[in-house]
Amino acid sequence: MTLNTVKNKYYYIASAILMIALAIVSLYVGKYPLSMEKLLSGDDLQWRVFLTLRLSRTVVGIIGGFALGAAGFVFQTVFRNALASPDIIGVSSGASAGAAAGILFLSGSLAITLSSFAGALGAVVIALFLSSLDKSGKNSTIVLAGIAVHSLAQTFLMCLKLTADPERELASIEYWIMGSLSGISLHAIGGNMLLCLVSLLVLLLLHRQIILLSTEEDEARLLGVNVAKLRLVVLLLATVVTSSIVSLTGLISFVGLLAPHGARLITKDNKVGTVILSGLLGGILLCGADILAKTISYTELPVS
Numbered sequence: 170m171t172l173n174t175v176k177n178k179y180y181y182i183a184s185a186i187l188m189i190a191l192a193i194v195s196l197y198v199g200k201y202p203l204s205m206e207k208l209l210s211g212d213d214l215q216w217r218v219f220l221t222l223r224l225s226r227t228v229v230g231i232i233g234g235f236a237l238g239a240a241g242f243v244f245q246t247v248f249r250n251a252l253a254s255p256d257i258i259g260v261s262s263g264a265s266a267g268a269a270a271g272i273l274f275l276s277g278s279l280a281i282t283l284s285s286f287a288g289a290l291g292a293v294v295i296a297l298f299l300s301s302l303d304k305s306g307k308n309s310t311i312v313l314a315g316i317a318v319h320s321l322a323q324t325f326l327m328c329l330k331l332t333a334d335p336e337r338e339l340a341s342i343e344y345w346i347m348g349s350l351s352g353i354s355l356h357a358i359g360g361n362m363l364l365c366l367v368s369l370l371v372l373l374l375l376h377r378q379i380i381l382l383s384t385e386e387d388e389a390r391l392l393g394v395n396v397a398k399l400r401l402v403v404l405l406l407a408t409v410v411t412s413s414i415v416s417l418t419g420l421i422s423f424v425g426l427l428a429p430h431g432a433r434l435i436t437k438d439n440k441v442g443t444v445i446l447s448g449l450l451g452g453i454l455l456c457g458a459d460i461l462a463k464t465i466s467y468t469e470l471p472v473s
Contacts (some may be wrong), residue, residue, distance in 0.1 A: 176459025177442055180435050186450035188231060191456040195227045200462050225355035228454040231243070233350075233414040238363050238451020239424030242432065243372060243443045245409040247400060248312065248382045253424045255411040258315035258404065261422060262322035264415045269329040269342045279357055280418045281345075284363075289412035292318050297401060308353055311404075347471035348419035350459045358417060365413040368406045369448075376441045379403055383439065421456075421473050424451045 196219070197203045203223065207215045216243050237255075245253045256262060267288015271281035299314035333339040372379070382403065390396060415421065428451035429443075436443045455472070462470040 175363060177446075178435050181446060181449065182441065184446060184453065188449055188452040188456065189455060191460065192227050192231050194225045195230060195456055195460050198460055199223065200469070204344060204461065218395050221355060225353045225358055226350045226459065228239070228355075229358060229414070229417060230459050231452045232362055232365065233418060233421075234428075234455030235448035236369055236414050237421065237424040237455065238412045238428030238432075239369060239444050239448040240407045240410045241427075241451070242429040242447040243379060243403060244425070245429050246379055246439065247403055247407075249333050249383055251430065252426070254422060255408070255415075256319070256422060257312060258296045258408070259292035259318035259322060260289045260408055260411050261415065261420050262319040262326070264289035264412060265420060266329070267291070267332075268327045268345050268416070268419070269326050272338055272341050272345070273329055273333055278352070278354070282357065282361070283403040284414050285345075285416035288322070289415060292322055292406070293408045297404065308313055311400075317432055324338070342353070344471070345419045346349065348421040348473035349462070349469075349471045350418055350455075350469045351469055353417055361413040361417055365410055372410065373405070373441070373444065375399075375406075376444060380439055397399070406433035423473065424454050426455060 199222070201218050203215055203219060208219060241254055244255060245251060246400060248257065264285045268281055268285035270288070271284030275281065275284060296311065296314040296318040299312040299317065303310040330339060330342060333342060378394065378399055382396065382400055386396050411425070427449045431450045432443050432446040433439070436446060458472050462472045
């Protein structure tokens with residue numbers, strides 16, 4: 170066991186402890202103060218706030234941050250680009266357009282969540298379909314297709330904003346785009362969390378193949394990798410992971426970009442531990458940002 174491996178283990182443990190500590194703080198911090206003494210005494214109002222507001226928010230902060238950090242690592246590895254993030258193939262713009270459509274034409278938070286998820290997934294499917302028309306199978310083709318889909322989704326979003334009621338619907342669209350963990354119900358996150366965790370587990374199991382995608386395509390093919398099919402599966406899984414979180418929280422783009430960089434700076438490699446550390450740092454970033462959003466101002470700030 171090398172010295173670097175031993176150091177990395179300490180980093181993993183320290184990151185996990187910090188993430189858990191922030192989760193505990195997040196449960197108690199907010200406009201309505203909670204105390205362990207009152208919770209243990211069975212105070213009804215304290216328990217209702219804890220279960221309906223704080224617990225769901227903390228769960229999404231930790232799991233969502235972990236998922237966005239790990240998905241960011243996957244996107245950067247597959248595209249061999251340090252600036253790559255879920256935005257690169259239209260996830261965020263598709264989710265925004267879908268959420269705006271849900272706010273205008275549907276009712277209820279669940280409908281908006283589903284509409285946002287469908288928009289994100291639809292944008293990526295269109296981008297991958299457009300890239301498949303170029304038989305060269307290069308990463309640059311997917312990026313160009315993603316840029317085109319992003320522009321179309323942004324145009325659609327602008328059109329929806331023009332038709333929205335300025336006092337009610339437009340404000341809701343803008344607030345959703347800012348990204349926030351407030352208003353997330355414990356009853357509404359079950360399906361999203363399950364889908365996110367299953368897709369994330371499959372990505373972790375495919376880690377070795379994902380690392381092969383970071384090599385030159387000719388090298389990967391010589392090693393027996395079907396680059397086009399594997400890349401398609403990996404990108405769709407990473408999109409599902411991202412979409413399941415973003416459809417709940419709105420746009421939170423900084424986690425998927427920053428967490429993988431921090432993990433690589435610490436571990437100095439691209440092994441399976443790096444993607445796990447990316448997730449831990451993502452959980453720390455999102456949960457920490459949410460704590461600040463709840464505490465640094467009289468009014469709650471969007472987490473982004």
